Amino acid sequence: MKKIEAVIKPFKLDDVKEALVSIGVHGMTITEVRGFGRQKGHTEVYRGAEYTVDFLPKVKIEMVVPEDLASKVAETICNAAKTGKIGDGKIFILPVEEVMRIRTGETGKDAL
Amino acid sequence: MKKIEAVIKPFKLDDVKEALVSIGVHGMTITEVRGFGRQKGHTEVYRGAEYTVDFLPKVKIEMVVPEDLASKVAETICNAAKTGKIGDGKIFILPVEEVMRIRTGETGKDAL
């Protein structure tokens, strides 16, 4: 099994979720994160004083999927999250050794 | 060493934490996340218009533990977090290559 982590632009979340569901992903966990990268941050000004915000709001999607689905999932996210502009984000694939469903205690693929 | 990631129902956090402490886990990191899965989301209604919220509040617990403790930890979380109802969450086990304690620079098991 693999864990896919994707950092995307927040307003793309719904599109990505729908795309994933349509290829058979049944579960995922998302987190509000802040990202630093090539995309420039923005400047805020309070009473004439400038403050630079380097970290931009992003959404991280995490999901564990069976081995064979991993690259398809990555591709799907990539398509759904792309705007073509800088800051679209990254996808990482990590190995997972075991999975367990808390409700039933099932492990392995059945637990997903 | 292994990393255990568990996504659980927020109100189970205290139980899980206590169970983990009682088996000798000394540290963990938690994050407010939102989960999508078999458990249905809910509907909110504002001025008669319905909005569906697919993502439900969950808590993610992350902790790195020595190899030999990993399955016991998973079991413990599973027991403490279980309500038996859909949406109880998942546990994932991932490999970890190195650990370091920032305060001392220690690495390996000592760093946990």
Add this chain to the structure above:
Amino acid sequence: MKKIEAVIKPFKLDDVKEALVSIGVHGMTITEVRGFGRQKGHTEVYRGAEYTVDFLPKVKIEMVVPEDLASKVAETICNAAKTGKIGDGKIFILPVEEVMRIRTGETGKDAL
């Protein structure tokens, strides 16, 4: 490629970010988390009733870097985040199998 996860004290974030940038890290993702560990939590008192808060605010930094940079990155974080007081946090190194840049579809090192 490796994924570095560091849990640090929130007010050290800027220092760590700058140190990382100075050794050539181009991207990272951060999350507000809450940590439990050897550092004691604090007590809040509302109308005379005490409430113990075990989880302390921390910041988690995640970044994927090329194999060869991993230990340097860990060291850099360690130096920049250290206050020498309990609760400085941990660094974990995990294996990563694949990386993809959403904007371009690039994979591997180029995607970082």
Add this chain to the structure above:
Amino acid sequence: MISGADTAWLLVASALVMLMTPGLAFFYGGMVRSKNVLNTLFLSFIALAVITLEWVVIGYSMAFGRDIGGFIGGLNHLFLHGVGLTPSPNYASTVPVLVFMIFQMMFAIITPALISGALVERMKFSAYVWFILLWAILVYNPVCHWVWAKGGWLGKLGALDFAGGTVVHINAGISALIVALVLGKRKGYPSANFVPHNLTLTAIGAGLLWFGWFGFNAGSALGANQTAALAFVTTHIAAAAASFSWLMAEWIHVGKPSTLGAVSGLVAGLVAITPAAGFVSPIGAIFIGLGAGVICYISVLLKGKFGYDDSLDAFGVHGVGGIWGAIATGIFACHNATGLLSGNVHQFIVQVIAVAVSIVYAGFMTFVILKVIQAIIGLRVEAEEEVTGLDLTSHGETGYKLV
């Protein structure tokens, strides 16, 4: 002669009505997405700054200057010339005319701010500022003159508008509808989740609006007298009744009563009683309120059917509630006037005429003003700015940094 009691009351009432504009800011601000909360607040606060100056320079004179053919006031009070510390011969004879001027100013301020509910989350800030300035001059000042000035043609026709059902709410509500139509929908609407980001802020706004509305309506008696007492009572009762009936409608329709329903309902009630406050009995106020809650709830639902994006229901609540109130005044009037129920069919017809006139006039003028601004500086922010949020892109600030 100046009466201390009336002066005290009208000063208090003016302060109360002033507070309604910030109240409105919070009411609206809580309902948008958090990335637009400051811009939404700003749309009300800027009305305080801009319309105050406009009213001093020209507005008061256009509205209450020497009547010109029933249609507009003359320029004899430009820069408040001749508006001093003695009572006016025409208005509020027991207080310094400056008091009457400032009380009226507060109405002129909140009216364009009401419109902002329809255009939040997408309108260019500079375009909005020009819009409210032109709208004040070309819509508010004339209509205010028609209805309330000595010599105004709608007033002479006999139209009853105790505290601004026509001048304030219908005017603003219809204009809001036009703005919503001209501007177009927010990106993603209605498929994305356009839900209130902070209903506690909305509730704070609602509390202040209700509080301030006592000044709005009971102050419109222009003295601490029996009519003020009546208007105060009917105002309160209508707000409560409408809150109640909106909740009942909601309870029946979606199965749950909601906090947003409670506060939306009370505002609907306050809107509807505005033209009627000093003319109807407390029992009349109950009917007007109960009607307002249900009617506005339905009108807000219909928005979904028609598909325009009146974001915070400025038309659904102020437009529709104002129309209901103006007509209900023609039905229930029984104090210092008579309505349908007292056998006065004429009054009812006059009310309908006043409503129709202000719908047509405000609607048309708003359209023209918007088209002019659109041609010169454009109306909407860039799509990307809309996605990022107006707080950051238009004002370089963010509402919350809570962690």
Add this chain to the structure above:
Amino acid sequence: MISGADTAWLLVASALVMLMTPGLAFFYGGMVRSKNVLNTLFLSFIALAVITLEWVVIGYSMAFGRDIGGFIGGLNHLFLHGVGLTPSPNYASTVPVLVFMIFQMMFAIITPALISGALVERMKFSAYVWFILLWAILVYNPVCHWVWAKGGWLGKLGALDFAGGTVVHINAGISALIVALVLGKRKGYPSANFVPHNLTLTAIGAGLLWFGWFGFNAGSALGANQTAALAFVTTHIAAAAASFSWLMAEWIHVGKPSTLGAVSGLVAGLVAITPAAGFVSPIGAIFIGLGAGVICYISVLLKGKFGYDDSLDAFGVHGVGGIWGAIATGIFACHNATGLLSGNVHQFIVQVIAVAVSIVYAGFMTFVILKVIQAIIGLRVEAEEEVTGLDLTSHGETGYKLV
């Protein structure tokens, strides 16, 4: 004869007291967990809707209608029949009786809302609505009649209650205790972390409560006169003194003064001075306030000992503070009345009697009302709803979506 000044003052005072109910909503709302914030606000806002209508229909008549044996008002003012624009022969002779009616209405509204502090985070919304309606009719209206109506038996006995120590605070506070006991504790209480989710909201509520309380107490002089001036001054001083003494108690007891302590203390002071406001000197007010801060702080601590879950200390602050205030009135009274310190033992005893009577009556009736509602529709939400939060499960909405 109608006095413009008194009318102006009482209208303002009524508006101020109205604002207290939203103020209470924010005060309470900030203290619950965020998943219940809207429900908590709603409990106050719905009182505005429901009790307003109840008061118009029957409440005013029950409270201030023609006296029947000292126990209850007759039905001669049903639907405000005969409540018009001239002064009442019995009450507030210088303002239209409608003004007296609306001023009193505001008290009838906030009293049941006070009780909500004891029952938040677990009571069924529909059960709560029925509860406040029945409570208003069966508890508030009679007790109000006993104390304030012409012919009411407690008033005739000589009980002093300037602005509602007995009628409002003891009544509400005792009932709150009974509700807390009957409802039972919140799931997990006290082991889980039941801590305020937004103390800035609570502070906003406290600020508005203090502000509104000037209307509550100084308005109870029913005119813009010397007694109003005195009540205004004592009210302010007691609030400050109690805030101060609560903080000192806290500083000594837990080592740190807290913002929640500051605002809890000021409310305790306002509660305690309520029955005394127009009867005591500013120096008396200092003692009453200092006492209130310490006494209420202790009573709030004791809750932990006894183990009932009066969630937001409606009993600890309003019940205990009200009792202290009612008795202190019998000690410190010196303006238009005399108390223990002026040698009037009888007054002191009368105060104790009035307190005892209202404790017994309100406590018993509240119990009965709750049992009836429990039998018919139940009192508590489902356990799962409690865990998820009442905002979502009872109202289909959420308080905040800040990111």
Add this chain to the structure above:
Amino acid sequence: MISGADTAWLLVASALVMLMTPGLAFFYGGMVRSKNVLNTLFLSFIALAVITLEWVVIGYSMAFGRDIGGFIGGLNHLFLHGVGLTPSPNYASTVPVLVFMIFQMMFAIITPALISGALVERMKFSAYVWFILLWAILVYNPVCHWVWAKGGWLGKLGALDFAGGTVVHINAGISALIVALVLGKRKGYPSANFVPHNLTLTAIGAGLLWFGWFGFNAGSALGANQTAALAFVTTHIAAAAASFSWLMAEWIHVGKPSTLGAVSGLVAGLVAITPAAGFVSPIGAIFIGLGAGVICYISVLLKGKFGYDDSLDAFGVHGVGGIWGAIATGIFACHNATGLLSGNVHQFIVQVIAVAVSIVYAGFMTFVILKVIQAIIGLRVEAEEEVTGLDLTSHGETGYKLV
């Protein structure tokens, strides 16, 4: 003789000014980082508790007791001795002297609270409490006597200060600057991100401040009369004009107008009009307001240049705005007084003297008080407490638990 109208108006005005202190709490509270929000609110709320008691015990007597050589009031009104329900022979002859006392008290409360804007996020709470107490006694009471008491030397000199430009704003503003300098910068300032954490809270504060300021300025006419009317109008206009000009300055300077700019500007305008409110015309108010917005904006920018950490610009807005207002009063006065524009050079000079005197006196005394406190208990919290935040370390509580 007591006038009901004047009494009603001054009671309302007192309530409005009271509300300004919570309003200030919210205004300031929104601008700090979330970990210090409660401490910041507390700094205002504690002023309500402490200064109220100080004023009753000794403050009123020091300020308005029997004049001693023009410099201070005697102790004849200790514990409000002789301050009762009849009018004072010297002040506000149409209301009970208790009303005058409480109205003045509200000014004494908010003035030290204003200073807190300069010292937030780092000052020890206990040191702050001692500071405001000593400051009230050693700075506020004397200067208040000099300017407003019968026999006060600045008043006799002819200094005009309608509602507290010198007594309140310059006094507080200069002291704020000294506190900022003595305390030193916040850890990390200015490199770290010291940005407002919740501008909606700041906007709520601004709304309440504007509302309350009507009581502050128009109440200072001490009656519901023509001067009150004038002060009310000029107050409102100046606020709007300053909000407008601050925004224009900002728009030109940084390219975007901001919500924080709008509310900062309006406060600057309210500050500047304070000494002038009852003396200038509405047109004068426009100039004073327009000037205030630009001048305060520039002064706030200059802070960056000089490098002191007046955290929330208490000096930049209240100090500088107050000085501008006091001098502008000497320029624009035309009602019940004359200024430079009416050819009265002498008035202008007197204004400058009064400004200079209060700068020197308040600055020096503040320095001395701080040094004494520093020597005895220290001024700043520990570095680690500052990092963690004062809410938790000083008060054991946190502002928000929103999830």
